[in-house]
Amino acid sequence: MPDHATDDLLHVLRQTWGHAQFRPLQEDIIRSVLAGQDTLALLPTGGGKSICFQVPALARPGLCLVVSPLIALMKDQVENLRKRGIKAEAVYAGMSHQEIDQTLDNCVYGPVKFLYVSPERLLTDMFRARVGKMKVSLLAIDEAHCLSQWGYDFRPPYLRIQELRELLPGVPCMALTATATEQVRQDIVEKLHFGASHRVFQQSFARPNLSYSVLSTEDKLRRLLEVVRGVGKDKTSIVYARTRRQTEDTAAYLQQQGVAAAPYHAGLPAEQRTRTQQDWMQNRTRCIVATNAFGMGIDKPDVRLVVHLEAPDNLEAYYQEAGRAGRDEKYAFAVLLQGPNDADELRRRTQQSFPPLDTVRRVYQALANFSRTAVGGGELVAFDFDLQQFAETYRIRALDAHNSLRTLEREGFVQVNEAVNNPARVHIPIDHTDLYCFQVANAQHDKLIKSLLRFHGGELFSGFQRISENSLAQHLRLSAVELRKMLVFLHRSGIIQFQPRHESPQALFTTPRYDADKLPLDQKHLLQSRDLALHKTDAVIRYAAGSRCRQQLLLEYFGELDAPACGVCDVCLARKKAQQAAAPTPELRAQLLALVQATPQTPRQVLAHFTSAQATPVTELLRELVELGELRYAPDGRLVG
Incomplete structure (x- = not known):
């Protein structure tokens, strides 16, 4: 293993990302994995986790295989790497068989440096057959807390990563997460079969520049307005709401009060979500009111305020979401608004999130009917899925359907993905000679093919490329319908492989479909999961009701037992004020x-x-x-x- 001097690593950092120096612990983590050691990195939200595996991957030959559970986050990271001139690919639910096949081929034979894979795709026959042929230099596990049943976001497919390691002997593994208790940390090391010489790097969960507050109120909208105005309505802020309706109502209220606010949730059209996010990133919109899906992978350092209208189900989620404020290390605020009945409501929601087994089985059967999936079939075949339509079609309460699907996800039988904007994609699977012959014989399609080649060049022959149907239609002076018909014709003729644009939520069975009556639900495990969820809910309630330093309470939850008072939370500031008055x-x-x-x-x-x-x-x-x-x-x- 060659020694990588600090100057070499800094050169990669500067050349690729434009940063002059590493953040605390980043270089130590990078050197650990370059030395071939299995490494667990615990860095708080905004601590620069992706740099920790991207720099070592670029510092030596080979491909970095990244396991990530979030499609939107994978797509963002791949796009960001490509903008920097780095070859990156991703394999996830919603891609066609041909597209996955071509992508994996590119990773075996092409100059791809990063392959992002969702965990359920890891050990399919197609992936197993290719991964051994790839020159994998590093295995990176993002959101590694998903490995642990003691964590807050357990994903059963993550447990199969240990099988993947058997296919990659000698390849070091890096696990990364922003939130993990001591029990979860031990679980990660054990489940990933870390070697005896493994290293664990943990940055303190303390955020000295972040002021945590819990404000009791009977009128959350009025109190929210006071907080936003108090920080400055020209400052960048995020307001987290629990429901889509709440995001829209809250944003409308703030707009009426003169705050440049906009709602953001998965039910909005993809173009509107993209425009809203861009307006917020570029400070045209100052306050974004969103469901908790917003913020993952978004690097906006100047957020001065994060407000929660209601507490999340666990402190891990609260810490991550609140931690999106003040990443520039300047003073920022994280505020939780607490209503008189919020604690009881939070406990009730947690109880409801574990429905009776007969309800879960009924929803599983309805999902099979909805997708027309036969017993024994359907594994990893994604289909468009609208929860409201599904619930109405099968006369199931939407809340029961949602909670049952969450249970089926936790048990590893299904997966439901939020809407992700997947633009149309095209690949040319034939060689130049055959394509030219087709163009000569089919003059009516010649202009379209030439336009595709002019816009995307030879990349179309090596893999799927995103296309803009609107731009193509305008360029060719065709309607969108006429263009789509031509693309479909070329697809059916075998000249191109065309994946139409889609932005609907999707669902899939992660195992071959069971007979619902024989679905092997583990009641004992489900009861343990419910008890753990209630324990985490109680921790949130204690945090909100606590009369001690808020940051101390959070740090104790994550195992930092001797942290001093932060001096900037609402409790510390109130104590200072009382002492000064006294x-x-x-x-x-x-x-x-x-x-x-x-x-x-x-x-x-x-x-x-x-x-x-x-x-x-x-x-x-x-x-x-x-x-x-x-x-x-x-x-x-x-x-x-």
Whole structure:
């Protein structure tokens, strides 16, 4: 293994990302994996986790295989790498068999440096057959807390990563996460079969520049407006809401009050979501009101305020979402608005999220009917899925359908993905000669083929390329319908492989479909999962109700037991204010001495001259004056000068 000097690593960092130096722990983590050691990296949200596997992958030959559970995050990272001139690919639900086949071929024979894979795709026959032929230099597991049943976002397909390691002998593994308790950390090391010489790097979960607050209120919208105005309505902020309706109503209210706000959730059209996100990134929209899916992988360092209208189900999620504020290390605020019944409502929602087994089986059967999937079939075949339509079609309460699907996901039987904008994609599977012959014989399609080649060049022959149907239609002076018909014709003729654009949520069976009555649900495990979820809910409630430093409470949850008070949360600031108000002043000292010297009085009589708010500083000052001998007690108990 060659020694990688600091200058070499910094050169990669500067040349590719434009950063002058590494953040704390990044270089240590990179050197550990370059030395061939299995490595667990725990860095808080915004701590630069992706740099930790991207730099070592670029510093030596071979391909970095990245396992990630979030399609949107994978797509963002692949796009960002490509913008920097780095070859990157991704394989995830919603891609066709041909597209996956071509992508994996490119990773075996082409100059691809990064392959992002969703965990359920890891050990398909197609992937197994190719991964051994790839020159894999590093296996990176993003969101590694998904490995642990003690975590907050357990994904059963992650447990199969240990089987993947058997296909990649000698390849070091890096696991990365922003949130993990001690129990989860141990679970990650065990489940990934880390070697005896593995390293664990953990940056403190403390965020010195972030002020956490919990504000009790019966009118959350009014209180939200006060907070936004208090920080500055020209500052960048995120407001997290629990439902899509709540995002839209809250954004509308803020707009009416003169705040440049916009809603963001998966139910909006892809173009609107993209435009809203771009407007917020470029500060045309200052406040984005979103469901919790927003913010993953978005690097906007100047967010000054994150507000939660309701508490998330666990402190891991709260820490991650609140941590999107102040990534530039300047002062920022994380505010949780707490209503009078929020604690009871949070417990009720957690209980509801574990429906009876017969309801789960009924939803599983309905999903099979909805997708027309026969027993024994359907594994990893994605289909468009609209929850509301599904619930109405099979007369299931939408909440029961949602919670049952979540249960089926936790147990590893299905997967439901939020809407992700997948543009149309085209690949030319034939060689140049055959394509030219087709163009000569089919003049009506010649212009379209030439336009595709002009816009995308030879890349079309090596893999699928994203195309803009609207741009192509305008260029060719065709309607969108006419263009689509031509693309479909070329696809059916075998001249191109065409994947139409889609932006619908999707679902898939992660195992061959069972007979619903024989679905092997583990009731004991489900009860354990419910108890764990309730335990995490109680931790959120204790955090919100706590009278101690908010950051200390969060850090203790993650195993940092000796952290000092932060000094900037609402509890610490209130304590400072009380201490400052209670501090005796020179004026009060002179007033007390003059009062007692004029007329000897008992302490109770002295206190009668002051307000109740002054009682503590007056009592402390009387004690101090007696200790210093400036006042003394007479035999009758009165103070005299």
